[in-house]
Amino acid sequence: AQKITQTQPGMFVQEKEAVTLDCTYDTSDQSYGLFWYKQPSSGEMIFLIYQGSYDEQNATEGRYSLNFQKARKSANLVISASQLGDSAMYFCAMRVLSGTYKYIFGTGTRLKVLA
Amino acid sequence: EAQVTQNPRYLITVTGKKLTVTCSQNMNHEYMSWYRQDPGLGLRQIYYSMNVEVTDKGDVPEGYKVSRKEKRNFPLILESPSPNQTSLYFCASSPPGLGVYEQYFGPGTRLTVT
Numbered sequence: 001a002q003k004i005t006q007t008q009p010g011m012f013v014q015e016k017e018a019v020t021l022d023c024t025y026d027t028s029d030q031s032y033g034l035f036w037y038k039q040p041s042s043g044e045m046i047f048l049i050y051q052g053s054y055d056e057q058n059a060t061e062g063r064y065s066l067n068f069q070k071a072r073k074s075a076n077l078v079i080s081a082s083q084l085g086d087s088a089m090y091f092c093a094m095r096v097l098s099g100t101y102k103y104i105f106g107t108g109t110r111l112k113v114l115a
Numbered sequence: 116e117a118q119v120t121q122n123p124r125y126l127i128t129v130t131g132k133k134l135t136v137t138c139s140q141n142m143n144h145e146y147m148s149w150y151r152q153d154p155g156l157g158l159r160q161i162y163y164s165m166n167v168e169v170t171d172k173g174d175v176p177e178g179y180k181v182s183r184k185e186k187r188n189f190p191l192i193l194e195s196p197s198p199n200q201t202s203l204y205f206c207a208s209s210p211p212g213l214g215v216y217e218q219y220f221g222p223g224t225r226l227t228v229t
Binding site for chain 1: 146148150155156157158159160163165171173174203205207217218219220222223
């Protein structure tokens with residue numbers, strides 16, 4: 001069975017500093033995709049970044065990068081130069097490409113950026 | 116504007132009173148899904164649909180029904196709601212295909228069952 005683990009329920013970071021949100025996953029499938037979503041206090045879910053299991057390069061989207069370590073089964077989100085607007089809940093998610101459209105989400109990490 | 120809409124946004128109901136939460140997308144996506152979000156548990160998938168008339172269970176389908184009669188709509192039905200179904204519900208859609216695409220989420224429906 002697939003599983004996503006986010007071990008940091010909450011984190012603080014100083015404005016303008018970088019922060020890493022941890023995500024480990026478990027699957028026996030070789031083909032899968034990993035996602036990060038942001039949920040601000042307003043409640044909507046915002047897609048941030050995606051990494052495919054066969055992608056050799058780590059994904060980057062602006063200030064977001066995904067530190068993908070396949071052997072360790074980790075997909076950590078790195079936010080550089082944190083901003084106050086980055087304060088939110090962050091979810092890691094996975095979908096395997098074995099014909100099913102099941103998505104598995106982690107329990108989330110609440111990030112607070114301090115001024 | 117490309118979007119996923121859900122109605123109602125907020126609902127307070129009583130145990131046993133059947134309700135439907137509607138979900139509609141205007142992006143011609145084939146894949147749609149329902150999730151519930153509970154504190155400390157993240158998002159859990161209830162049901163998903165890969166196309167019209169094709170639906171399958173997620174991780175927490177008990178107490179819910181879905182139907183997919185049109186590509187754009189994917190309603191969630193609670194035939195006899197119970198207090199443990201009090202939650203924040205999200206509908207999502209994404210394109211089909213062999214690639215993996217991000218999901219587009221609706222704004223959420225906050226349901227309280229008393």
